[in-house]
Ligand code: SF4
C-alpha cells in the first residue's frame with residue numbers, strides 16, 4: 001500500500017478539489033483520509049454516509065464536585081490559566097481556559113477536583129458516493145489541534161487500506177507547517193505539494209518543502225493558477241529545481257474549481273476541459289513516481 | 293477599539309482584507325478622525341501579513357515563557373515530580389530529572405510541588421515580536437514563534453499585552469487571527485469587540501464559515517461577515533447570514549486584476565477604486581456595529 | 585541483566601513493536617530470575633505529545649539495562665534513556681522477542 005499526502009501550506013490553492021479529483025481517478029484503488037480536521041471540506045464533494053462515528057478524546061479537563069468543595073480558593077490561586085472563576089459564590093472551571101494540567105487537583109485539600117477526558121472531536125468512517133472509504137474527523141471547538149486526531153485519521157485509514165488490499169491511500173493533508181501537518185506527512189510514501197504563484201504561496205511552499213525534506217520524504221509539486229503571475233511561477237520553478245522536486249503540472253487559472261464545488265462535484269467529474277485533462281495526467285505521473 | 297479578522301480556513305482572503313483595511317484607515321486617518329491605526333499579525337506560527345506591507349523596523353522584543361530548570365544539587369530524588377506533568381515535559385529517571393521545554397505548558401505544577409525548590413521556573417525564549425512603522429503611518433506588529441516551539445497561546449497573550457500597553461483605547465486595532473477554530477484563535481479573539489469573518493461564496497466557504505460562527509457563538513462574540521471573491525459562487529452565504537442574523541458588512545468583488553495584485557504582494561486599494569470603495573463601506577459598517 | 589522489549593505482546597513469540605513511545609507495551613525479561621513480565625503502555629499509546637518521554641521514564645523505572653525496539657526510539661525517548669544510562673538497541677525489525685533476544689546475545 002502506498003500513501004500519498006496532498007498538502008499546500010496555508011490554503012486557498014485548490015488542494016481539496018485536486019485531492020478529491022485524484023480520488024475519483026483512483027476509483028476502487030483508493031482509500032481517502034481527510035486530515036484537514038480543523039475545517040474539513042472533502043465531505044461536501046463526496047457525500048459520505050457517516051456510517052461509523054466515535055468520540056475522540058485528548059488531554060484532560062478539570063471539574064469541581066461542588067458538594068466536596070470547601071471554597072478554600074487554593075485551586076484558583078495555583079491555576080496559571082485563569083480557568084477557575086468564582087460564579088455565584090462557587091468555584092467553577094472555565095472549560096475554554098482549562099489547560100488540563102491537573103495542578104488544581106494536586107492542591108485541593110478535599111479532593112473535590114476530578115480530571116475528565118477532554119472531548120477533542122468526532123471521528124468518522126464513511127462510504128462515499130463513489131463507493132470508496134473516507135476516513136474523516138471534526139475537531140471540537142477550541143480544541144488543541146496537536147496532531148493527535150490527524151494521526152488517528154491516518155492510522156485508521158491505513159488499516160482499512162491494508163486490510164482490504166487497496167493499493168493507495170490518498171490523504172488531504174493538514175494546513176500550515178505546524179504539528180498537524182507533521183502528523184499528516186510522517187512516514188508517507190509521496191507528498192504532493194499544491195501551490196500557487198503568489199508571494200504567500202511561494203513563501204508557504206518553501207517552508208513546507210523544507211519540512212518535508214527534513215523527513216526525507218519524496219515529493220512532487222503542482223502549480224495551480226500558474227498563469228496568474230509569470231514571475232513568481234519562475235521563482236517557484238527555480239526553487240523546485242534547487243530542491244530537486246519534480247514539477248508535475250501547471251494548471252491555469254480557471255473558475256471551473258468554484259463551479260465544480262457549486263455543483264457538488266469534483267473537477268474531473270464536472271468537466272472534461274483542460275484542467276481535468278491536466279489532473280488526469282498528474283494522477284498518472286503520481287502513480288509512476290510512487291511506484292518507482 | 294479592537295477588532296479581529298478571522299476565518300474558518302486559510303486562503304479565504306483574511307490577510308488581504310486585514311492589510312487593505314488597515315492601510316485604508318491609515319491613509320484616511322485625518323478624514324476619519326482616527327488617532328492611530330495598528331495592524332497585528334497574530335498568526336504567530338506563520339505570520340505573512342508582512343509580505344504585503346513593508347515598513348521601517350522600530351522595535352524588536354524577544355518574548356519568553358517560563359519553564360522549569362532542574363537544579364541537581366538541590367534535588368533529593370524524592371520522586372514527587374515523577375508523574376506530576378500532564379504534558380510529558382518532565383521525566384524522572386532515578387539518576388536525574390529531564391525537562392523537555394518544547395512540551396512544557398508552563399503550568400508551574402512541578403516547580404511549586406517540588407519540596408526542595410529544585411525545579412525553579414526560568415525564562416525560555418519562544419519567539420520575537422517586531423514593531424514596524426509603515427509609510428502611510430500604519431503601525432504593524434508581528435510576532436513569530438521560534439521553530440520547534442509548539443505553544444502559540446503564550447506568545448499571542450504577550451502580544452496582546454504589548455499592544456494594550458503601547459496603544460490606548462483611541463487607537464484602531466486590527467488583529468489578523470490565525471485560521472481555524474482551535475486554541476490560538478480563541479486566545480486571539482478573546483478581547484476583540486467584533487470578529488469579522490471572511491469567507492468565499494461557495495459551499496466550502498459556507499461550511500468553513502459555519503464552523504467559525506459556531507466558535508464565536510460559543511465565545512459570545514459579536515461577529516460580522518465579509519464575502520471575498522464575490523461573484524464566483526452562489527448566494528447561500530447571504531441566506532445563511534440573513535437567517536442567523538449575522539450582519540454581512542461587505543462583498544469584495546472577484547476580479548482577475550485583484551488576484552494578480554495579490555499574487556504580487558500589492559495592496560488592492562491603491563489600484564482598484566471599486567475595492568477601495570468596498571473597504572470604505574466595510575470600515576463604516578464596522579464603526580456602526582462596534583458603537584451599537 | 586534486565587532487558588526491556590517494546591512489544592506487541594507478553595510472550596517470547598510476541599513481536600517486537602516497531603514503535604517505541606506508542607508501543608503496545610513493554611515486555612521485561614529478567615535474566616537472573618528467568619522471568620518475563622508485561623507492562624502495558626496503553627496510557628501512552630494515545631498521548632498527544634511526548635509519548636516517548638513517558639515511555640522512556642517507564643523503561644527507566646523498570647530498572648532496564650538494555651532496551652530494544654523494532655524501529656527507532658525518537659529523539660526525546662533517546663534523551664531520556666541515554667540519561668538513565670540504559671543501552672539502546674534500535675531497528676531489530678519486526679521479529680519475535682525470542683529471535684530478538686538471541687540476536688542481541690550475539
Ligand atoms: S487543570 Fe490546570 S488549567 Fe485546568 S483548572 Fe486546574 S489548574 Fe487550571
Ligand code: SF4
Nearest residue numbers: 069070072073075108
Ligand atoms: S481547592 Fe478544592 S476545596 Fe478549595 S476551592 Fe478549589 S475545589 Fe474547592
Ligand code: SF4
Nearest residue numbers: 367368370371373406
Ligand atoms: S520533586 Fe524536586 S526534589 Fe523531588 S525529585 Fe523532583 S526535583 Fe527532585
Ligand code: SF4
Nearest residue numbers: 377396397399400402
Ligand atoms: S511547568 Fe507544568 S508543563 Fe512544564 S514541566 Fe512542569 S509540570 Fe510539566
